[in-house]
Each structure stands twice: as structure tokens, then as C-alpha cells.
Amino acid sequence: MSRMPRQGSRWVAQSEQFEVPTSPLSEKSGATTIEQPTIEKETRSEENLDLPWLVIVHNDPVNLMSYVTMVFQRVFGYPREKAERHMLEVHHKGRSVLWSGMRERGELYVQQLHGYLLLATLEKAG
Amino acid sequence: MEICRRKGAIELSELDPFLAELLRQIPASADPKGTAAAEQRLFSPPAHETETDLCKEWKLYVEPELRRLFQTATETVAADLEQLNGSEKTLANRVLRIPWKHADAWLSSLNQARLVIAAKYNFSDAELGDHFRSPIGSRRDLSLFQVNFYGFLQECILREVDDWKPRRAD
Numbered sequence: 001m002s003r004m005p006r007q008g009s010r011w012v013a014q015s016e017q018f019e020v021p022t023s024p025l026s027e028k029s030g031a032t033t034i035e036q037p038t039i040e041k042e043t044r045s046e047e048n049l050d051l052p053w054l055v056i057v058h059n060d061p062v063n064l065m066s067y068v069t070m071v072f073q074r075v076f077g078y079p080r081e082k083a084e085r086h087m088l089e090v091h092h093k094g095r096s097v098l099w100s101g102m103r104e105r106g107e108l109y110v111q112q113l114h115g116y117l118l119l120a121t122l123e124k125a126g
Numbered sequence: 127m128e129i130c131r132r133k134g135a136i137e138l139s140e141l142d143p144f145l146a147e148l149l150r151q152i153p154a155s156a157d158p159k160g161t162a163a164a165e166q167r168l169f170s171p172p173a174h175e176t177e178t179d180l181c182k183e184w185k186l187y188v189e190p191e192l193r194r195l196f197q198t199a200t201e202t203v204a205a206d207l208e209q210l211n212g213s214e215k216t217l218a219n220r221v222l223r224i225p226w227k228h229a230d231a232w233l234s235s236l237n238q239a240r241l242v243i244a245a246k247y248n249f250s251d252a253e254l255g256d257h258f259r260s261p262i263g264s265r266r267d268l269s270l271f272q273v274n275f276y277g278f279l280q281e282c283i284l285r286e287v288d289d290w291k292p293r294r295a296d
Contacts, residue, residue: 061251062244064277066284067237107180110172111188115195117237122173122180 051126052100055109057086058119059094071116072098075109100125129282135223136286138279146210146220148275153204155272156196156238164245168196168238196238202231229287236276236283243269 057068065087072083076098089096098120099109106122113120128139141149158164169192172184206228210220224232244254247269253259257274259267 060241061254062241062273063237064280064284066281067233070284070287107172111191114170114172114188114192117168117234117241119170121171122177 164242199231199234
């Protein structure tokens with residue numbers, strides 16, 4: 001999937017200025033000037049103070065339970081017991097959070113789950 | 127119908143003409159074209175509609191990939207199903223061999239077909255759980271039987287795939 005710049009994950013460059021003591025030599029001679037350096041520092045924009053993203057699978061009456069379990073094992077590498085626990089949560093509660101973390105990785109998981117025809121979405125936690 | 131594992135394939139034997147015909151219909155049944163509900167189910171949004179950028183990118187970049195993926199699986203299944211088009215007597219029972227490496231394509235196509243049919247007929251949970259309904263009655267009954275038959279086959283393939291893993295690891 002090609003990526004386009006997103007506001008949510010943008011890095012914002014801010015400049016911070018520091019006072020640089022003027023050399024006594026240059027003050028006297030007046031021949032040399034030292035420019036105050038601009039130090040660029042990367043800080044995250046406020047809106048991305050990272051709440052994780054959640055990969056959620058929703059219930060679907062058509063998909064077989066055994067198939068859904070297999071998909072969870074394949075996509076997330078979960079052992080069968082954990083995959084079954086999530087499958088049963090989907091079945092009984094209508095949805096289950098399968099994974100949380102960075103958005104890009106979450107998108108990849110959702111894409112894989114859709115490739116297996118599961119109803120999956122990406123949501124921001126909180 | 128009998129299912130067994132033989133020489134690197136899952137073999138479906140004793141296929142009567144009715145079941146063979148249902149199998150032949152997998153590729154056509156998996157096609158969501160012309161049914162908005164089926165299209166929506168196969169290509170569901172990846173996030174809430176408020177995530178406009180993500181949904182837009184998804185439509186643009188991911189959906190075509192998914193279409194290709196589903197189509198490739200269906201083409202593989204269609205090629206395997208050509209075994210059923212032999213010149214033997216029309217009413218004779220048939221044998222279908224699904225090569226091991228095609229198992230994933232079959233799982234995908236059977237799932238596509240089940241989802242498309244269920245979306246087309248808007249089957250309720252109760253109907254989908256009714257595994258003993260006779261296929262004889264209406265087109266709807268036959269379609270429900272089709273969903274259940276494909277589900278049964280999916281389950282069999284899954285079991286074979288599961289059993290196969292430890293042996294392959296040896």
C-alpha cells in the first residue's frame with residue numbers, strides 16, 4: 001500500500017534558539033561575527049502523543065469458527081489456545097481486540113485479515 | 127461423498143452429479159458483481175467512516191489488491207474443477223483431486239462463495255444454523271444448502287491442512 005503523508009503521524013520540526021556567548025576577541029576587533037546556531041529538534045505533534053491503534057475483528061455469522069481460529073494463528077502467530085480465545089470472544093461478544101500498536105503495522109494486519117475475508121477494522125484506543 | 131488425503135492431494139470421491147454441480151458453481155457463486163450487499167461484505171471498510179484518509183487510501187490501493195487476490199484464488203479453483211468436466215457418463219459419480227498447494231485457494235473461494243450467497247439472500251443467523259433444511263423447495267433453500275455444503279467442505283479442508291502440518295514437519 002502506498003503511503004501518503006498523514007497529519008496524525010507527522011513529525012514537526014521546531015527550532016530552538018540558544019544564546020551563544022560572544023567571544024571577547026571578536027568584540028574587540030569587530031572583524032568576526034558568530035551567527036547564533038539554529039538547532040532543529042524533532043518533536044511529535046500533540047495529536048500523535050501516541051495512543052495505540054487497535055486491530056478489531058467483528059462477528060460474522062458466516063465465517064466458520066475453525067477458519068477464524070486458523071486465520072488468527074496465521075496472521076498474528078498466536079498459539080491455538082489464544083487464537084481460540086479471541087475467536088470465542090468475537091463469537092460471544094461481537095468483537096475482539098486482536099492487537100494494539102503503531103498504526104502502520106495495524107493497517108497491515110487489517111489488510112491481511114480482509115484478505116482472509118474477516119470483518120476487521122482499525123480503531124484508535126481511548 | 128468421501129474425502130481422503132492421497133498422494134499430495136485432498137481427494138473427493140463418490141461425488142454424485144448434484145454435489146458435482148454445486149462444486150462447479152463455486153466460481154460463479156463467489157462473484158459479488160451485481161449485488162451491492164455482497165460487494166460491501168467482501169470489500170468492507172477498514173475503519174470507521176470518520177477515518178476518511180485511511181478509507182480513501184484503502185479504496186485506492188488495497189481494494190484492487192484484494193480483488194486480485196480473490197480472483198486468483200477463484201481461478202485456481204476453476205482450473206481444478208475442470209476435472210469434473212470429463213467425458214464420462216453424465217450420471218456417474220466423479221472424483222476431484224485438490225492439490226495440497228491449492229488448499230488455501232479453495233478455502234478462500236469457498237469462503238467468498240458462502241459470504242456472497244449469504245449476502246445475496248440476507249440469511250438470518252437462525253437460517254445459517256439450520257443444517258438440516260432440505261435443499262428441495264425454493265431457490266433460497268437450495269442456496270442455503272449450498273452455503274452449508276461449502277462450509278462442510280471448508281471444514282474438511284481445514285482439518286486436512288491441520289493434520290498435514292506435523293507430518294510435513296517430520
